[in-house]
Amino acid sequence: MAKRRPFGSIVQRDNRPGFSIRFPYHGRNVWRNGGPTKKDARLKLNRVQALLQDGRTLATIDAEVFGRTQALEVRENELTFQAAAAAYLTYAEERKKPSTFAVDRYRMRAICRTKWAQLPLAEITPSILESWCSSRKSSGISGPTVNRDRALVAAFYVWAILKGLVSENPARRVPKYSELGREREIFLTPKQCRALIAAAEPAFKPMITFALLTGMRRGAILALQWRSVDFEHAVINIESATTKSGRKRVIPMCERVADILQDFWTTKKVIKPDRSDRVFSSWLGQRFTGKTIERMMNEAVERCTELPDDMREGNRNQSLTFHGLRHTAASQMVASGMSLFEVSRILGHSSTTTTERYAHFAPERATAARGALRKMGSALDAPGSIELKSGTEGKTG
Numbered sequence: 135m136a137k138r139r140p141f142g143s144i145v146q147r148d149n150r151p152g153f154s155i156r157f158p159y160h161g162r163n164v165w166r167n168g169g170p171t172k173k174d175a176r177l178k179l180n181r182v183q184a185l186l187q188d189g190r191t192l193a194t195i196d197a198e199v200f201g202r203t204q205a206l207e208v209r210e211n212e213l214t215f216q217a218a219a220a221a222y223l224t225y226a227e228e229r230k231k232p233s234t235f236a237v238d239r240y241r242m243r244a245i246c247r248t249k250w251a252q253l254p255l256a257e258i259t260p261s262i263l264e265s266w267c268s269s270r271k272s273s274g275i276s277g278p279t280v281n282r283d284r285a286l287v288a289a290f291y292v293w294a295i296l297k298g299l300v301s302e303n304p305a306r307r308v309p310k311y312s313e314l315g316r317e318r319e320i321f322l323t324p325k326q327c328r329a330l331i332a333a334a335e336p337a338f339k340p341m342i343t344f345a346l347l348t349g350m351r352r353g354a355i356l357a358l359q360w361r362s363v364d365f366e367h368a369v370i371n372i373e374s375a376t377t378k379s380g381r382k383r384v385i386p387m388c389e390r391v392a393d394i395l396q397d398f399w400t401t402k403k404v405i406k407p408d409r410s411d412r413v414f415s416s417w418l419g420q421r422f423t424g425k426t427i428e429r430m431m432n433e434a435v436e437r438c439t440e441l442p443d444d445m446r447e448g449n450r451n452q453s454l455t456f457h458g459l460r461h462t463a464a465s466q467m468v469a470s471g472m473s474l475f476e477v478s479r480i481l482g483h484s485s486t487t488t489t490e491r492y493a494h495f496a497p498e499r500a501t502a503a504r505g506a507l508r509k510m511g512s513a514l515d516a517p518g519s520i521e522l523k524s525g526t527e528g529k530t531g
Contacts, residue, residue, distance in 0.1 A: 141183045191216060193246060197220045214252055216252055218294065255299060271311065322441075322454075322459075333434045343390065349467070351457070356423075383479065383482045
């Protein structure tokens, strides 16, 4: 019976303290620092073998066996994208909002499963990344989604350059896909809003109403805690960690919103003494997820016959989503006479330039436009009141 070949090896390299371990990974040998003694190296090698048999990735092995920054200790020509990804995520976690980091971590894990992520950083070229983006687009992934993944790879290489791991960013040379027409802003009429609320399941009605009367994003609504609700002053204090702009803001509560929150407060079981429980949760305090909200929203839209067919049955760029409630809230605020500055503060826009998209709902602007057009019409009806000059007048032959 043939003797089973041992897994990996332990080597004491010349001019290097301690011991190094070598083990196979996807057809190549990987070197790592085993520690000051041979016993330490053997324990790490056994742990590596167990994790590989369990199907773990090299990034996971680097994090669990050698420490989260172990990937940075290998030579540049050996360091793969996947191996360095764990160290990058550690860096990014300290600098990004929890919600943003959670999305980036999910995307990075998917990227690390690609074949090119197993290559050393120095071997990843713009051509390889362009082929990856192109194949994803051809498989039905939207251009904006591919762009977000490309941007994450580019951010990774910015970090790698700062760490001295590479000298160039290949992702920067990969062209983006067009995002024109990516999202059509949908605005509901008050009648359509009432119909949508009526079509929603009972557990979802308060959230739709709340979104329409506050203009808050889905993520901010799901993250809202009771300690942010100030019944005494009738305001909601949005914490910076849950906002897209990273800035705190205050949203005034109208009577309808206050009634919804008061009803939640009296009927739900608030557990934590510091009031850090989620406002929108089950009776026992379990959180709603984005998937749950998306499902309930889609079902409500499908049942709402008051909505036009393109909002109910259109593609992703045409159908009504939960974010459309935010656009509707903003348009109704402006139409009700609220200034663009006030709307900007409530929505959390970094400047009123973003809020300008809702300016055409302002009643004073419509009145001014009608007045200007009426004046022009009167001028056209009164001969001599407006002198129209031709483009050639005053020229001599």
